[in-house]
Amino acid sequence: MWDYTEKVKDHFLNPRNVGEIEDPDGVGEVGSLACGDALRLTFKLDENRRIKDVKFKTFGCASAIASSSALTEMIKGMSLEEAEKITNQDIANYLGGLPEEKMHCSVMGREALESAIAHYRGQKAVKEDFEIVCKCFGVTDREIIKAIRENDLKTVDQVTYYTKAGGGCAQCHPKIEAIIAKVREEMAKEGLTPKPEKRKLTNIQKIKLIEETLGREIVPALKADGGDIDLIDVDGSKVYVALRGKCSFCPSSEFTLKQYVESKLKEFVSEDIVVEEVRS
Amino acid sequence: MKTVYVDNNATTQVAPEVVEAMLPYFSEFYGNPSSMHFFGGQVQKKINEAREKVADFLGAEPSEIVFTSCGTESDNAAIFGTLDSYPEKHHFITSRVEHPAVMNVVAHLNRKGYRTTEISVDREGHLDMDQLKESITEETVLVSVMYANNETGVIFPIEEIGQIVKSQGVPFHTDAVQAAGKIPLNMKRSTVDMLSLSGHKLHAPKGIGVLYIRKGTKFSPFMIGGHQEKGRRGGTENVPYIIGLGEACELAKKHLEEENTRVRALRDYLEAKILEKIPNTLINGDRRSRLPNTLSVSFEYVEGESILLLLSDLGICASSGSACTSGSLEPSHVLRAMGVPFTAAHGSVRFSLSIYNTKEEMDYIIEHLPPIIQKLRDISPFWKDYLKSQGKG
Numbered sequence: 001m002w003d004y005t006e007k008v009k010d011h012f013l014n015p016r017n018v019g020e021i022e023d024p025d026g027v028g029e030v031g032s033l034a035c036g037d038a039l040r041l042t043f044k045l046d047e048n049r050r051i052k053d054v055k056f057k058t059f060g061c062a063s064a065i066a067s068s069s070a071l072t073e074m075i076k077g078m079s080l081e082e083a084e085k086i087t088n089q090d091i092a093n094y095l096g097g098l099p100e101e102k103m104h105c106s107v108m109g110r111e112a113l114e115s116a117i118a119h120y121r122g123q124k125a126v127k128e129d130f131e132i133v134c135k136c137f138g139v140t141d142r143e144i145i146k147a148i149r150e151n152d153l154k155t156v157d158q159v160t161y162y163t164k165a166g167g168g169c170a171q172c173h174p175k176i177e178a179i180i181a182k183v184r185e186e187m188a189k190e191g192l193t194p195k196p197e198k199r200k201l202t203n204i205q206k207i208k209l210i211e212e213t214l215g216r217e218i219v220p221a222l223k224a225d226g227g228d229i230d231l232i233d234v235d236g237s238k239v240y241v242a243l244r245g246k247c248s249f250c251p252s253s254e255f256t257l258k259q260y261v262e263s264k265l266k267e268f269v270s271e272d273i274v275v276e277e278v279r280s
Numbered sequence: 281m282k283t284v285y286v287d288n289n290a291t292t293q294v295a296p297e298v299v300e301a302m303l304p305y306f307s308e309f310y311g312n313p314s315s316m317h318f319f320g321g322q323v324q325k326k327i328n329e330a331r332e333k334v335a336d337f338l339g340a341e342p343s344e345i346v347f348t349s350c351g352t353e354s355d356n357a358a359i360f361g362t363l364d365s366y367p368e369k370h371h372f373i374t375s376r377v378e379h380p381a382v383m384n385v386v387a388h389l390n391r392k393g394y395r396t397t398e399i400s401v402d403r404e405g406h407l408d409m410d411q412l413k414e415s416i417t418e419e420t421v422l423v424s425v426m427y428a429n430n431e432t433g434v435i436f437p438i439e440e441i442g443q444i445v446k447s448q449g450v451p452f453h454t455d456a457v458q459a460a461g462k463i464p465l466n467m468k469r470s471t472v473d474m475l476s477l478s479g480h481k482l483h484a485p486k487g488i489g490v491l492y493i494r495k496g497t498k499f500s501p502f503m504i505g506g507h508q509e510k511g512r513r514g515g516t517e518n519v520p521y522i523i524g525l526g527e528a529c530e531l532a533k534k535h536l537e538e539e540n541t542r543v544r545a546l547r548d549y550l551e552a553k554i555l556e557k558i559p560n561t562l563i564n565g566d567r568r569s570r571l572p573n574t575l576s577v578s579f580e581y582v583e584g585e586s587i588l589l590l591l592s593d594l595g596i597c598a599s600s601g602s603a604c605t606s607g608s609l610e611p612s613h614v615l616r617a618m619g620v621p622f623t624a625a626h627g628s629v630r631f632s633l634s635i636y637n638t639k640e641e642m643d644y645i646i647e648h649l650p651p652i653i654q655k656l657r658d659i660s661p662f663w664k665d666y667l668k669s670q671g672k673g
Contacts, residue, residue, distance in 0.1 A: 057661035
């Protein structure tokens with residue numbers, strides 16, 4: 001069972017502003033039956049061009065309904081300029097948080113709002129100008145880039161949780177990976193990703209982190225080439241490993257160790273790590 | 281709030297008789313059945329009795345029963361134990377609608393260089409027998425097809441499948457986790473070589489399973505250790521649970537008729553009332569060939585998780601094949617394999633009954649389900665569109 005907050009449950013059991021405004025100023029529609037969730041947002045402005053009334057209709061799970069309901073409560077009374085600043089994270093925060101796997105529900109809310117505002121301004125649907133990366137769920141590169149930037153996403157799984165992209169046949173995973181790499185590089189240049197504070201790791205934490213990093217970042221790639229790697233020991237900043245399988249007699253194993261294993265461990269564990277090979 | 285538990289394909293209540301039979305073996309009779317002394321010997325005797333009860337329930341010989349830790353272990357042991365016995369053969373056949381305990385082994389085997397074939401099903405959930413016939417080759421090491429489907433309850437013609445498989449000299453395994461206790465199983469007159477069973481689906485606790493291995497079947501142990509289970513599964517016997525499972529099998533045999541009369545009638549009643557009271561509702565799986573306790577029903581234009589949570593709020597426990605409930609984004613692989621349209625696949629709910637359910641409970645569900653579906657349809661943007669398209673909006 002999902003661990004939903006009381007606020008999510010409340011907005012799911014007692015959704016606010018359900019329905020459709022007749023003769024609305026803006027209409028936004030996102031999602032589809034095939035995708036498993038969809039949202040139709042309609043709003044009406046008052047004479048000061050503030051949102052006087054807003055209603056939603058949603059097909060989807062509890063968190064999709066709760067996110068839609070929360071969104072309508074949040075934007076009532078706002079000007080469009082204020083409303084368009086709302087991020088999916090704001091919606092999630094309003095609800096006291098969402099399970100990470102369900103973050104795409106908050107993204108759907110933000111997208112519907114964006115689309116409704118664009119409709120009011122007479123702009124065409126933004127989707128058409130961009131490349132569809134995930135064909136299963138019809139997610140564009142623009143949506144993926146936005147989610148990565150707004151939520152500081154790092155992995156394909158996270159992109160799936162937030163946008164659904166990659167949640168179907170998985171064929172677009174390499175593409176998503178490339179987008180993540182590119183966007184994060186841009187973000188680093190812009191100084192948007194403050195380097196996470198390096199806290200001092202205990203030995204146990206360090207060994208765990210090394211094991212995790214090997215398992216996630218390194219072993220799969222080595223295995224693909226018929227090799228493998230074992231962690232033998234950790235002594236301060238020195239990490240002793242043994243290469244197995246094809247790697248153990250591969251002429252470029254030295255290169256693998258320094259350029260690949262060491263750089264990954266430096267990236268994920270600690271800057272001062274030195275990898276040494278143990279022959280066994 | 282009262283609890284109406286109709287999720288018995290997920291797990292079942294442990295029968296009070298089973299709990300009672302188990303209790304002394306936690307405290308009083310804690311001996312190791314392998315010990316030489318009387319204290320272990322008396323436990324060994326009870327294990328033998330339990331083995332006989334399970335064998336009797338399956339129409340098998342006691343020596344053909346191997347106790348495991350769960351259905352998944354039984355399935356894995358059957359597959360890997362057979363593959364290991366025929367290292368020269370590299371082709372594995374199963375169906376597209378298996379439980380993850382078999383389905384996810386397929387991807388693993390592919391990575392290890394095996395060729396695998398997953399037989400399709402039709403819109404009603406029936407296996408494509410022609411594809412099965414065509415798929416078996418000299419290279420085929422094992423065919424593993426479930427007895428009955430956990431989501432729809434559709435029963436496969438296991439003996440017919442077995443005849444095709446055995447006529448080609450290929451070993452045959454079936455995952456009977458959902459079938460056991462709901463329909464009669466008799467290994468005496470069967471083509472099945474290996475069969476998996478799980479305790480907690482038939483009123484024994486979680487943590488105990490069985491792999492039936494027909495005498496003369498080649499099998500390499502999956503769990504290597506001591507001499508237990510005649511060397512076919514190492515590890516000290518899970519004594520209280522084995523005794524509990526023996527008791528549960530004895531009860532299941534006794535209750536089989538009730539399962540197929542009273543429980544079936546309750547299920548049919550629930551199904552008929554749901555179809556009568558809620559428009560745009562479809563039943564998933566062939567209604568003529570289904571487990572007596574299972575009802576998979578799809579409500580168009582609404583989403584399963586929302587239905588489950590509103591039911592749960594009223595104390596009704598069911599499950600769904602919708603995407604959102606599983607954490608994945610696509611609806612259940614079973615419904616997709618059957619080609620259930622998206623309008624319905626996302627809104628599927630499974631009710632699975634047991635002998636502990638009553639007519640009052642069905643009436644409680646029938647009273648509360650229609651307003652829940654109506655509430656969600658009123659929120660759904662597609663429902664009004666649908667009504668409009670029908671000229672009703």
